Amino acid sequence: MDAFQLDARIGRDSTLIKRLGLCQLRLQDDSRWPWLVMVPERAGMSEIFELSSEDRALLNAEVAKVGAALKQVTGATKINIAAIGNIVRQLHVHVIARFEGDPNWPGPVWGFGQAVPYADAAEKTMFNDKLIEALS
Template sequence: MLPGQKAGFELDPRLENESQPVMWLGLCELRLRDDRRWPWLILVPQRPGIEEMHDLTPLDQAVLTFETNMVSKALKEATGCTKINCAALGNVVRQLHVHVVARSEGDAGWPGPVWGYGERVPYRREDLHKLAETIRSRL
């Protein structure tokens, strides 16, 4: 169990299978999506049964906003990207999670959304770990 993880919390298997843990932030576990087409981080609030932001307590909502902003800034600095996209869709994976994606002109699918564009292209393990370490060092 992660530090601060609430009893009964379980990470959705789809999130677990397509991402790697980066670090514990406080409210959220920060994960790196294993898709080298875009630097893509995922924040997962460690609260059981939460599907929507409004399901969180007001304090947890504020912490989620703070952590999302902190991660967005770190990702932009680490990648030098043109734009940061943040979203919490949850149409397929209902568990509340926030995507933070670095986008740059000319990347795969630019300027369209990342969802539904092609097939995931996994990182080489050493590149995945290097990016995770770069993000950790900026947080």
């Protein structure tokens, strides 16, 4: 079996926050929304149903925990969770904090405008630290 390798596009567009039991938890480099990407560290996976039943249960638990932590840290109106993968086929789950009045509310974040990278490394680090604390 092949070893897990992170898709280069995910690696380019996000930074690792923490490794969970199954997933890499990553911050998408788009400051318009607190946007997390969870990537199960399993080689060759593109669909949730391809995971073993144990890994599906673990993914569900990790997504729930991350979603709750993101809501706690941001006070978001809504947490959007999606595993689309039409462009990047590697299995990954988006967990995005949305707020009434944010760019493109209530529409989807995909394909809306251009990403706005984090300009302030300290802001990014502070967010990551708060999220890690909320996950503890």
